[in-house]
Amino acid sequence: MLERGYNPRTVEEVFRDFKGRRTGLIKALTTDVEEFYQQCDPEKENLCLYGLPSEKWEVNLPAEEVPPELPEPALGINFARDGMQEKDWLSLVCVHSDAWLLAVAFYFGSRFGFDKADRKRLFNMMNDLPTVFEVVTGAAKPQQKEKSSVSNHSSNKSKSNSKSRTSETMGKISRPERKGEEEGLDEDEEEEDEEDEHGETLCGACGDNYASDEFWICCDLCEKWFHGKCVKITPAKAEHIKHYKCPSCTSNKKLRPSIEN
Known part of the structure; x- marks a missing residue:
């Protein structure tokens, strides 16, 4: 009640x-x-x-x-x-x-x-x-999809890697592509830049921001990031998931035939 x-x-x-x-x-x-x-x-x-x-x-x-x-x-x-x-x-x-x-x-x-x-x-x-x-x-941050796309590009280089990430890993996903541009930055500046880049990433379930000590996973369909705890996915489970679909995408697929009818 x-x-x-x-x-x-x-x-x-x-x-x-x-x-x-x-x-x-x-x-x-x-x-x-x-x-x-x-x-x-x-x-x-x-x-x-x-x-x-x-x-x-x-x-x-x-x-x-x-x-x-x-x-x-x-x-x-x-x-x-x-x-x-x-x-x-x-x-x-x-x-x-x-x-x-x-x-x-x-x-x-x-x-x-x-x-x-x-x-x-x-x-x-x-x-x-x-x-x-x-x-x-998904209108919260237009640049969120771009970040996810960069993450996808990096993960596609290794088929064995899941699209799941701890937040610390998310901060490192795009670094190889940016390294040549940032060789002059010291470690503190790099860390600050990573925090700025990913600090506005929002969980598609609870809407809260990126945090440096949390496990995240990305949906292969809508490309939104989710806290593992919000979608009940642990790092161990993520290792066995090849193509992750979030609860919203999964339910939309189930409900669509009944709506069209």
């Missing part, structure tokens, strides 16, 4: 609440998309997609009390499920989810008397993260 009775009171607490709900929504629309799709049965009553502060999600009926304790998400998302292309339907749910996240955050801000400076700081903190729509549709 929707988590109630949880009232963050500071800017940092509201932002933490925002991030938790946002992560839950992104999971519903990426790694858990097949389950989410099935739960949005058009034969059921008006349903809403909720993101929870605990980074979980649920599809449920709206609150019965008026006015509700929190702003409500878009009502009846399930009715349009079979009347639109799946990609367009998911994109529409993303847009409404982003609007709901902002509504909840500023509801807390208004309820607990945030002044102009606090509201601005809260918005800037939220605006530093890509939207749910940007993460799910």
